[in-house]
Amino acid sequence: MTWEELEQLPEEIASRIELWDGRVVWLRRGPGEHQIFTGRLWAAMERCAREAMSISSENCWRASFETNIFFGATGKSDFVTPDFLVHRCLESPYQDLRSADVMLVGEVLSPANTPSDIEAKKARYASAGIPVYWEVDLAREASAIAAIRVYALEPRHGDLLPEGVRVLHTANYLLSREWTPSDTKGIEFDFPFPIRIPWSELEF
Incomplete structure (x- = not known):
């Protein structure tokens, strides 16, 4: 399917679709949580x-949610729609x-997300x-966040593999940080700007 064909669909259908190199991928509807x-x-x-921009005007950032990210310099038939994002x-x-x-x-991630769904989209990013x-990760037995993990890109993944072994994806993510509600300081991460989020800000 092309972007032009997608635009001809009713909005309630088109909004549930991502295009992966023209292939239709249906987005799962998660629970209210x-x-x-x-x-x-x-x-x-x-x-x-x-807060970061109020301290320094050197960079300009925008945070958004459920916004299409188009791959490549041109064309619109290859895109994903993350839950939240930060861009220039x-x-x-x-x-x-x-x-x-x-x-x-x-x-x-909702409980309905399968490991294959998660890994496929992560590989796209x-x-x-x-x-x-x-x-x-959302908790299964309560309306709460169970854990937050941050992964950093390793663009040359697999360079040192044994001869004859090939990786499925040439770029991959490595786990950088992980937090649970037991970490009383909350979330602290410094890319692409200082991110400080107390757990109280993420309560249901």
């Missing part, structure tokens, strides 16, 4: 971005967001060269 915690993470990222400010209003401008993407991937 998924939307709540996506909003919490986006709001926290936006607050941190604004774009030159003009309503400009398409390209993966080269994205610094951070995040997914809020890595292949696009997005530096940091956040993964948010």
Whole structure:
């Protein structure tokens, strides 16, 4: 399917589709908790971005959620839609967001997400060269976040593998940080700007 064909579909259908090199990938609808915690993470990222820009005007950042990221310099038939993200400010209003401008993407994982779904999308982000991937696990027995993990891009993954062994994905993510609600200091990470999020800001 092309982007032009996607635009001809009813909005309620088109909004549930990603295009992976023209292949239709259906997005799963998560529970209400998924939307709540996506909003919490986006709001926290936006607050941190604004604080960073108030201290230094050297960089301009935007935090967003459920925004299409188009791969490559042109074309729109290859894109993903993360739950939340941070990107460089774009030159003009309503400009398409390209993966080269994205610094951070995040997914809020619902119990319905399968490991294969998670790994496939993570591989897409890595292949696009997005530096940091956040993964948010929801608790199964309560409306709460169970853990947050941050992965950093390793763009030359597999260089030292034994002869005859090949990797499935040439770019991959390595676990950089992990937090649970037992970490009383909350979330602290310094890319692409200082991110400080107390757990109280992420409550249901």
